[in-house]
Amino acid sequence: MKVLYFAWLRQRIGVANEEFDLPGDVDTVDDLVTWLIAKGPGYAKGFAEPQVIRAAVNFEYVPFDHRLSNTDEVAFFPPVTGG
Amino acid sequence: MIKVQQENFDVSAELAALTSGNHAIGGIASYVGLVRDLVGADSPDDALRAMTLEHYPGMTEKKLAAIETEAQSRWPLEASLIVHRYGRLEPGEQIVLVACASAHRQAALDACNFLMDWLKTEAPFWKLEETGAGEAWVDSRASDDAAAARWKVKTDRAAE
Numbered sequence A: 001m002k003v004l005y006f007a008w009l010r011q012r013i014g015v016a017n018e019e020f021d022l023p024g025d026v027d028t029v030d031d032l033v034t035w036l037i038a039k040g041p042g043y044a045k046g047f048a049e050p051q052v053i054r055a056a057v058n059f060e061y062v063p064f065d066h067r068l069s070n071t072d073e074v075a076f077f078p079p080v081t082g083g
Numbered sequence B: 001m002i003k004v005q006q007e008n009f010d011v012s013a014e015l016a017a018l019t020s021g022n023h024a025i026g027g028i029a030s031y032v033g034l035v036r037d038l039v040g041a042d043s044p045d046d047a048l049r050a051m052t053l054e055h056y057p058g059m060t061e062k063k064l065a066a067i068e069t070e071a072q073s074r075w076p077l078e079a080s081l082i083v084h085r086y087g088r089l090e091p092g093e094q095i096v097l098v099a100c101a102s103a104h105r106q107a108a109l110d111a112c113n114f115l116m117d118w119l120k121t122e123a124p125f126w127k128l129e130e131t132g133a134g135e136a137w138v139d140s141r142a143s144d145d146a147a148a149a150r151w152k153v154k155t156d157r158a159a160e
Helices: A007-013 A031-036 A043-044 B011-018 B059-074 B103-123 B144-159
Strands: A002-005 A018-021 A054-057 A060-062 A073-077 B001-003 B027-034 B046-057 B077-085 B087-089 B092-103 B124-131 B135-136
Touching: A002 A007, A007 A043, A007 A073, A031 A043, A031 A073, B001 B059, B011 B027, B011 B077, B011 B092, B027 B103, B059 B103, B077 B103, B087 B103, B092 B144, B103 B144
Parallel strands: A002 A073, B001 B077
Antiparallel strands: A002 A018, A054 A060, A054 A073, B027 B092, B046 B087, B046 B124, B077 B092, B124 B135
16 A cells, blocks of 8 residues: 655655555554554654544545555645635 | 645636626635744744644545535625645645635635635644644634534524
8 A cells, every 4th residue: 555644744754655565463544553653753742633634535635543455655744825 | 726735826816717708707805825924023032943744635626615505505605715725835835725715805815814704614624733833733723613503503693
């Protein structure tokens, strides 16, 4: 799967995107966040307030209980500020 | 039509192209967003030097197209356009253009307002402000969420 990070989340984590196989114990977006937080302090800092982070799977907004597959493109980002 | 681009746009040329050859159009409502310097009001150090717009290529185009389709389903539009820039922009530069053309004034104005409200809360763009004091990401505004929510209430009611 491919995972992308934007804006201050990208800065805190230190990478814009990464690819890895869906971990065996990760079923939902929420599980993925928990798994990422355990990867390192940048992730823990980025996801310190998970309620403000929005998630998109394959370019569509999804709730955190959305189930993931290994072919998904998942994106995490702060609230949007365009316009 | 959706355009996501780094380069500036010419409002007159865009509007002329939008309505070209369609004589059913009675008017165009348009909105042009500019980079403004509000933070610099107190001290020169706070003055905005530039703003960098980051976006999510692929999702941005998809969300803007979905928002435009939604506007076309709600109002009788003859034509519509969203142009949104990304990259580094300086105060006074144009960021966004939304234009809606219709036979009637109210549909054009309402659709234009709707598109701006929705793109502010749905389109994956983020603004990074650069001042003398450093860089800071712009926070989302509760007032933008409220502005977008009023259109949602209308849909829910319409669906009942």
